[in-house]
Every structure is written in C-alpha cells, then in structure tokens.
Amino acid sequence: MQANEITEVLNRPISQELLARDVARLAYVAKDGTPRNVPIAFVWNGSEIVMCTTKNAPKLPSLRENPAVALTIDTEVHPPRILLIRGRAELDPVDDIPDEYLQPTSSYEMTPEQRVEWEAEVRSLYHDGMVRIVVTPTWAKLIDFETTLPSAVEELVRQREERQRA
Incomplete structure (x- = not known):
C-alpha cells in the first residue's frame, strides 16, 4: 500500500473519530509462535500510533524478535466501524x-x-520508566459497512450483482 493511500484512509472523518478513541487491540506473534491480541491504550499523534507499557511486559521480547503488528480500533454500535492498521513496532524505552x-x-x-x-x-509504580511502542502505519483499511465492507463481503456483493445481471 502506498503512503498516499494510507494517508487517504487515515484522514477520512470516520478514521479520525476512531483514532481519537482510547483503546486499540494490538496483535503480534509471541515468542512461542502463537498469536496474541491485547487491548492497549493508545494515542494517535498524526503519523504514528503510540502505546506505552511496562519495561517488563511479556510482549516486549516478542516485539523485539518480530516487530510486525496489526491493530484494530472499533466501535461497539451497529453497524460497527472498524479501522485496521498494520505496521512495525519500534520500541523506545524511556526513563520517565x-x-x-x-x-x-x-x-x-x-x-x-x-x-x-x-x-x-x-x-510510584513505573518509577524506572516505561517503553513506548511506536507504530507507523504501512497498511490501513476502514470498514464502516456503509461505504466500505470487508473484502470477502465485497466479493459476495460483486458475485450477487453478476448473478442478477445474468
């Protein structure tokens, strides 16, 4: 996905609403090779998603070994609004x-x-600092079920239209 395509998706009004939320689900591959998906607070700074965690968090060794991540930010209403983002986690330990x-x-x-x-x-608890997990999006998709759909559903809609024309 090209940078301008990612920017276009992330700049849509619904995407901006989702990026203003507080919690995303961070998916990554654990050191044992199995998938993990954890809720985590985040901040969108206009170009990156920034999440913070403890310096002893179990996800950190996994992210060092395999920094590929996926994020989901969504709503709890119908129809759901879903922002899917992929990128690489950069770990930034800080002393504060x-x-x-x-x-x-x-x-x-x-x-x-x-x-x-x-x-x-x-x-008091994090007196020795934290680790910032910084993700620059390399892929993004907005699903709002009004103007955009999951790719599998888009395919079913296309097939239905072809059947109706036949």
Whole structure:
C-alpha cells in the first residue's frame, strides 16, 4: 500500500473519530509462535500510533524478535466501524512516564482529585520508566459497512450483482 493511500484512509472523518478513541487491540506473534491480541491504550499523534507499557511486559521480547503488528480500533454500535492498521513496532524505552501515557483520555473520566491520585500512583509504580511502542502505519483499511465492507463481503456483493445481471 502506498503512503498516499494510507494517508487517504487515515484522514477520512470516520478514521479520525476512531483514532481519537482510547483503546486499540494490538496483535503480534509471541515468542512461542502463537498469536496474541491485547487491548492497549493508545494515542494517535498524526503519523504514528503510540502505546506505552511496562519495561517488563511479556510482549516486549516478542516485539523485539518480530516487530510486525496489526491493530484494530472499533466501535461497539451497529453497524460497527472498524479501522485496521498494520505496521512495525519500534520500541523506545524511556526513563520517565511518557506524555502519551499521562495524556487525558476521552472515555476514562476522572475528577481532578482522582487524576492527581492516579498520576501519583503511576509515577510510584513505573518509577524506572516505561517503553513506548511506536507504530507507523504501512497498511490501513476502514470498514464502516456503509461505504466500505470487508473484502470477502465485497466479493459476495460483486458475485450477487453478476448473478442478477445474468
């Protein structure tokens, strides 16, 4: 997929709504060769998806060995809206708490007092820092079931149209 095609998909209004959400599902291949899919908070910075994790997270050795990942960001309504992204995970260890991790999210509402307590807990727990997992999209597809469909369903629609013309 060409960079301009990826940009076009990611700049669609529905994609932008999905990229403003808080949680994606990160799929990767574990060290034992089996697939993993984990929910993880993320931030879209306009060109990359940034996720943060502990320095001892089990996914890190797997991502070092095989950085190929897939992300799913979707909604819980009908029809679902689904943004599929593929890329390579770049691991960026930091000695502090990344700004992306501390950034307020839209769905996890906290009072100002709760936010102060949460941030103090985060700083205490992750005192030696975290790892930023940075993914630059190399492929993207938006499925909204109105203007775009899964490729298998698109094929069935095409076949139905051919049958109806025959």
